[in-house]
Amino acid sequence: MTFPDIDTPAVLVDLDIAEANIDRFQAHCDEYGLKLRPHIKTHKLPRLAQRQIQAGAIGITCQKVSEAEAMISEGGIEDVLITFNIFGADKLSRLKKLAQKVRLSVVADNVATIDGLAGTFCDADVPLTILVECDTGGARCGVTTSEAAAELAAYIDGQSGLMFGGLMTYPPTGQEPAVQDWLTKAKKMIETSGVSVPIISNGGSPGMWQAQDVPVATEYRIGTYVYNDRSLQDRGVCTWDDCALSVLVTVISVPSAGRAVVDAGTKVLTSDLLGLDGHGHVLGRPDIKVAGLSEEHGVLTADDINLNVGDRLRIIPNHVCVVSNMLDEVQLIRGGTALGASPVVARGKVW
Amino acid sequence: MTFPDIDTPAVLVDLDIAEANIDRFQAHCDEYGLKLRPHIKTHKLPRLAQRQIQAGAIGITCQKVSEAEAMISEGGIEDVLITFNIFGADKLSRLKKLAQKVRLSVVADNVATIDGLAGTFCDADVPLTILVECDTGGARCGVTTSEAAAELAAYIDGQSGLMFGGLMTYPPTGQEPAVQDWLTKAKKMIETSGVSVPIISNGGSPGMWQAQDVPVATEYRIGTYVYNDRSLQDRGVCTWDDCALSVLVTVISVPSAGRAVVDAGTKVLTSDLLGLDGHGHVLGRPDIKVAGLSEEHGVLTADDINLNVGDRLRIIPNHVCVVSNMLDEVQLIRGGTALGASPVVARGKVW
Known part of the structure; x- marks a missing residue:
């Protein structure tokens, strides 16, 4: 699902997954008092x-x-x-x-x-x-x-x-x-x-x-x-299916057979590595590496990138908390349907 | 100057320095047509x-x-x-x-x-x-x-x-x-x-x-x-005196003789390293390393940290462009005097 009516880059939050994550760990805590x-x-x-x-x-x-x-x-x-x-x-x-x-x-x-x-x-x-x-x-x-x-x-x-x-x-x-x-x-x-x-x-x-x-x-x-993220998936704490937040991006350039560029860089995905190689996981394309970010560009590499300008992808970020802090709003999803934008009320609250 | 009336963390922009930077490079371009x-x-x-x-x-x-x-x-x-x-x-x-x-x-x-x-x-x-x-x-x-x-x-x-x-x-x-x-x-x-x-x-x-x-x-x-930043100073492109943007922070913990913690982390300074070691330069304290950041904490280390809770410091970030994007406002300074907050009008504009 790449939600053609949502302008990119966008931060998508799947409420079904988020609520399942909330309930699963609440049950775990309840079990252990x-x-x-x-x-x-x-x-x-x-x-x-x-x-x-x-x-x-x-x-x-x-x-x-x-x-x-x-x-x-x-x-x-x-x-x-x-x-x-x-x-x-x-x-x-x-x-x-x-x-x-x-x-x-x-x-x-x-x-x-x-x-x-x-x-x-x-x-x-x-x-x-x-x-x-x-x-x-x-x-x-x-x-x-x-x-x-x-x-x-x-x-x-x-x-x-x-x-x-x-x-x-x-x-x-x-x-x-x-x-x-x-x-x-x-x-x-x-x-x-x-x-x-x-x-x-x-x-x-x-x-x-x-x-x-x-x-x-x-x-x-x-x-x-x-929300979970790539760092927790890497540690075995969650699966990709448990990741509630993803960044929706559009391919804006395919300069060579092994490289494509998307319209999200550090201003959405941030530079947080948390010890990982690369800057995120492209859903459905585990062969792609998010090899480099500048502020507005994300450089994807693969042996055969096989993408076209205009293609939409969803990226699970390395560290989800900091991604929540980058944009004024997230796009809420439920049952595979986009519900609209929701303001990130506590964004940028550092005082 | 650590501006006691400004709540921390804050992004300070010294207009005198910024304008001198603008004029200096304009003159350089004019010289070469x-x-x-x-x-x-x-x-x-x-x-x-x-x-x-x-x-x-x-x-x-x-x-x-x-x-x-x-x-x-x-x-x-x-x-x-x-x-x-x-x-x-x-x-x-x-x-x-x-x-x-x-x-x-x-x-x-x-x-x-x-x-x-x-x-x-x-x-x-x-x-x-x-x-x-x-x-x-x-x-x-x-x-x-x-x-x-x-x-x-x-x-x-x-x-x-x-x-x-x-x-x-x-x-x-x-x-x-x-x-x-x-x-x-x-x-x-x-x-x-x-x-x-x-x-x-x-x-x-x-x-x-x-x-x-x-x-x-x-x-x-x-x-x-x-604005200039630590990455450009490191390359010899500018001096610390040419750095117009700094992050004003307060020491909130001094857990040991070699470590202090300030109230700014990646939500202000970001994780951008640009190839550098550490996350910024503490003005007046070149012996201090900004050794680690989490979202709201910055961990400073030194052989003798010699700081107290409540002390204020100014940090030149590694990469200034991304720091500009983190807070809704910056504090403008001219002639050593704080002029007040100015909204970062194009912050978060990724579309």
């Missing part, structure tokens, strides 16, 4: 956040205050975790407004961030829940030792207006036993000091089918699973 | 397109019809070359409307594209000018032989509503003699058949200071030069 808190960064669409909640998710995850604002105002979402150190007067002021509307929690991995939150929420009617972010091997944010986690837990526990909620990690892939050990040790250390640890939030699509292998975790955060 | 046709893909701002015209540019270059629409309607630009094979009913219809407003030219490298243009413009009052795109080594679009260029020139010349305007190439970098030979041979072959070749359009920022080394070219297209 794990709460699910999907990350909206992948779809950025209120309607899919609502669908995730309807399927059984306890709330959503956002990375930025502006994403939470969009999901609350346009999606009516009532429980949001923001997994980012929030710093600065403007963001804190906006965060406080959101906390008056919904059940809100955030993370922190340092005293300066906690001090900013404490200064903002010291007079709040309802305390703000803070999870301590833990670096269990991902080497991004997070305290690097369980001792540091326990220190921050005690520090949060001592602030009026704040409530220590537990631990959060964005784990390294495929190291579930180490993550389990790390979080268990930190939990025990905090509990020994008399502070309870009600929430332990783990997450990430690459390890989704092993979510239960970190049983100390109470909830799982996950984004990419709603 | 080369017409300049800047590509708006880098800034996507009508005000800078206007400034380029005021400095002496003969018109602008766009990659897509929607970019041209934005620059014509919001910038009042009167001469536009679209360097893309335009295909499909919707785009052709919009192109025809633009041709009724301004002096418009496009490129083509194949018969199917020319047939689409001919079908659209056969009854036009003013014929549409078409340049034949030539692959002089860049291996993207373009006819691959001078014979093929001559064939397409004759084909265009035979269509009512179309006018053959000459040749266009996006050349390989550092191969000026080969590009000169390619274009000269094609020009002679076309002229031998009795068709004149008034325009030969060459371009690209990496080879900007060698633009005169392809003397058969009549005009030069260039985008990145207006």
Whole structure:
């Protein structure tokens, strides 16, 4: 299906596949008694956040205050975790407004961030829940030792207006036993000091089918699973049939027998490689390599490219979350029929 | 200058530097008698397109019809070359409307594209000018032989509503003699058949200071030069002081003595490497490596990172054109003072 009435390049979202993905992983979490808190960064669409909640998710995850604002105002979402150190007067002021509307929690991995939150929420009617972010091997944010986690837990526990909620990690892939050990040790250390640890939030699509292998975790955060992509197919996490988002392109040049050029480059597919060779998978043409991208051109190569100018193709991107962020709208598909464009409400929300 | 009143992450555009860049390369083209046709893909701002015209540019270059629409309607630009094979009913219809407003030219490298243009413009009052795109080594679009260029020139010349305007190439970098030979041979072959070749359009920022080394070219297209970036600094094309665009970020975590995390990732800086190691240059801190990006996090490493949560930094991105495309607005700076936000009018215009 290449939807001749849709101008290209276009980002297509197959709602049937997305909803099946939502339901399949919700069932997996239900089976293991794990709460699910999907990350909206992948779809950025209120309607899919609502669908995730309807399927059984306890709330959503956002990375930025502006994403939470969009999901609350346009999606009516009532429980949001923001997994980012929030710093600065403007963001804190906006965060406080959101906390008056919904059940809100955030993370922190340092005293300066906690001090900013404490200064903002010291007079709040309802305390703000803070999870301590833990670096269990991902080497991004997070305290690097369980001792540091326990220190921050005690520090949060001592602030009026704040409530220590537990631990959060964005784990390294495929190291579930180490993550389990790390979080268990930190939990025990905090509990020994008399502070309870009600929430332990783990997450990430690459390890989704092993979510239960970190049983100390109470909830799982996950984004990419709603659409899936070439990186997850490559890891064996999904099949091509589970990929809900594709980029519809038109062949605009066939300079040689082994090369064609399509009308989408990094401004749609992005340069994200995620360790893969090439920039996407052409549905139905596994012999084609998406060999190179410039901003508006995608160069396809094959031994025999066998394409004509005007042909339409669909490409599964390497990394679907960043593709969602490139265009102001996606084209929704259901039952093989195009339903029209839908604005990507949380696109470009980096504040 | 880290502009405490601007919320981060933010894309800063220093107008003093951008205008100096515009004037410097215009003077270079004037010295060599080369017409300049800047590509708006880098800034996507009508005000800078206007400034380029005021400095002496003969018109602008766009990659897509929607970019041209934005620059014509919001910038009042009167001469536009679209360097893309335009295909499909919707785009052709919009192109025809633009041709009724301004002096418009496009490129083509194949018969199917020319047939689409001919079908659209056969009854036009003013014929549409078409340049034949030539692959002089860049291996993207373009006819691959001078014979093929001559064939397409004759084909265009035979269509009512179309006018053959000459040749266009996006050349390989550092191969000026080969590009000169390619274009000269094609020009002679076309002229031998009795068709004149008034325009030969060459371009690209990496080879900007060698633009005169392809003397058969009549005009030069260039985008990145207006802002410059780490890739051009690395090639010796500019200095850090010539970089007009920077990304203002805040340190949000300092997990260890050798690592800090800032609040901008691929959603601002993008994954474009352009062959470089790392994802940007931190102004004033050449010892820091922008070692890794995820969507909202930038991981900085150094032997001694010596940063605190809340510190502000400015990062020169690897590739400035794609950064311009990420946020809906940029923050304009002049004389060291922030002037406020300006919408990136042609952002996300991929159609």
